Amino acid sequence: MSAAAKSAAAHPRWTLVACILASSLSFVEGSVLNVALPAIRASFGAGASEVQWVVNAYLLPLSALLLLGGALGDQHGRKHLRIIGTGLFAASSLLCALAPDLTWLLVGRVLQGIGAALLLPNSLALLNATFEGEERGRAIGIWAAAGAAAAAVAPLIGGWLVDNVGWPAIFYINLPLAGGAILIAARFAAESRNEDAARTDYPGALLATLGLFGITYGLTLWSVEMRIAPLNAALGLGGVVLLGLFLWVEKHRGDQAMMPLGMFGNRCFVGTNLLTFLLYGAFGVVMLLLPYVLIEAGGYSPLQAGLALTPLAIVIALASPLMGKIAARIGGRLPLTAGPMVVAAGMLLATRIDAEASYVTTVLPAVLVLAMGMALAVAPLTSTVLSSVDQRHAGTASGLNSAVARTGGLIATALLGAVLVSNGEALIAPFHTALVVGAFVSIAAGAAAWLTVDGAAAPKRKAAEA
Structure with missing residues (x-):
């Protein structure tokens, strides 16, 4: 019996709920923080x-350890690692909420990133092993919709909490989500793993982690400095060299590699990861800068900024499950x-x-x-990435894709630094520049999909599995 068949959960719907709750921790954290940044700064x-x-x-x-978390x-x-990651995320959220100074807040944020690196790829891989065919596409669509909806509703809840309770409350809301995710997964989810996996490729994992860390830290x-200095140049170059050594190690480990290079022989896999990097980087620009600019330049309260983003929840929640089925x-x-x-x-x-600007005629249409x-893109992107690799490497593929998405988000954060040097109405001009750059990057993402993704990829995979 295949690993997928063995891992078919007796309660697949509850498994989906547990994965949604766990993944929502990361999705919520990214968006709710945006409306709290001005309050944290003050x-x-x-x-x-x-x-x-x-x-x-x-x-x-998060960027550096996602690949290791999936492997x-x-x-x-996957169930075991997902529960560990969720527990770590909850504990570090409590540390963030209780942080007496900025240093302790940053320590908590680092630990949150480590927990998310364990729970994110394993939540998606657990779903991939639990469902098959069109049901898999529908489940991934629901997962994507719920995560996107949570990320979009979170600023509304976070804005109310910042206004009425204080910014530490945005970290307390993670605790019930994490508790529910752990309890439901422990009770209803079946374990899923790659039974043919060799011992963990620790040399490859170490090189990949250090390489990604060097690049992201250098960036x-x-x-922060907005110039090429010896330290950040050395870190970036060192990261590139380490990733080159990682690829050399993986090539020589063959099928025992943490990230088998054979995956990159698939044009669709390469293209969808390129799309992920470009699209999530561009979209990250908007999600980081829009609420900040509305608060600092437009005079919005945190609650009003959260309300301004609420339509994202409605549209994405309604459309993503349908797009998951259509893409399948x-x-x-x-x-x-x-x-x-x-x-x-x-x-x-x-x-x-x-x-x-008027909200109704200017902000809302955008x-x-x-x-x-x-x-249109979230659920089809996830299912297409997973369909481009075999079931044995689902965790690795989802970990890599998530790392690529977060690295794109890190570049968006660099653009945030360029905007933050201004205040008030002076924020508007660099904000517009970032949006124009983001639009060109998004167009490049769509072009990457057109050139690399096979329109019949999902049906072919379905037929092959049948």
Whole structure:
């Protein structure tokens, strides 16, 4: 019996619920923090670069360790690693909420990133092993919709908490989510692993982790200083060299590699990861900068900024499950090409936003178009990535894809640093520049999908499994 058959959960719907709750921790954390950044900055008397570290302290370990988190789940059990990661995320959220100063907040953010690196790839891989065929596409669509909806609703809840309770409350809301995810998974989810996996490729894992850390840390330093200095150049170059050594090690380990290079012989796998990097980097620009600009330049309260983003939840939650099913039938090429193009249009619409802009006629149209574009792409992207590799490497593939997405988000954070040097209405001009750059990047993402994704990829995979 195959590993997938053995791992078929007796309660697949509860498994889906547990995975949604766990993944929502990371999705919520990224978006709710955006409306709290001005309050955190004021609370600690932090400068622009220090506020940026609040974001990057989470993204650095998340980007560097996602690949290892997926590989560990493949070998030791995806359910087991997901529960450990969720527990660590909850404990570190409590540390963030109780942090007496900025240093302890940053320590908590680092630990949150480590926990997310364990729970994110293993939640998705557990879903991939629990469902098959069109049901898998539908489940992934629901997972993507719930995560996107949680990320979009979170600013509304977070804005209310910042206004009425204080910014530490945004970390307390993670505790019930984590508790529910752990209890439901422990009771209802079946374990899933790659039974053919060799011992964990620790040399490859170490090189990949250090390489990604060097690149992302170097980028973070560059974004703080906005110039190429010896330290950030050395870190970036060192990271590239280490990733080169990682590829050399993986090549010589063959099928025992943590990341078998044979996956990259699939044009679709390469293309969808390129799309992920470009699209999530571009979209990250908007999700980081829009609420900050509305608060600092537009005079919105945190609650009002959260309300401004609420339509994202409605559109993505309604459309993503449908797009997951459609992509399972027609393949991902069309939605993965159209989605980034629509996102680009939304970014160009957002360049109309200024300090005096009307929400209904200026902000809302841009938010709706952005939401429609992401709804077209999120679920088809996830299912297409997983369909491009064999079941044995589902955890590795999802870990790599998530790492690519977060690395794109880290670049968006660098753009946030460029905007944060300004205040008030002076934020508008660099905000518009970032949006135009993001639009061109989104167009490039759509072009990557058109050139690399087979329109019939999903049906072919389904037929092969049958």
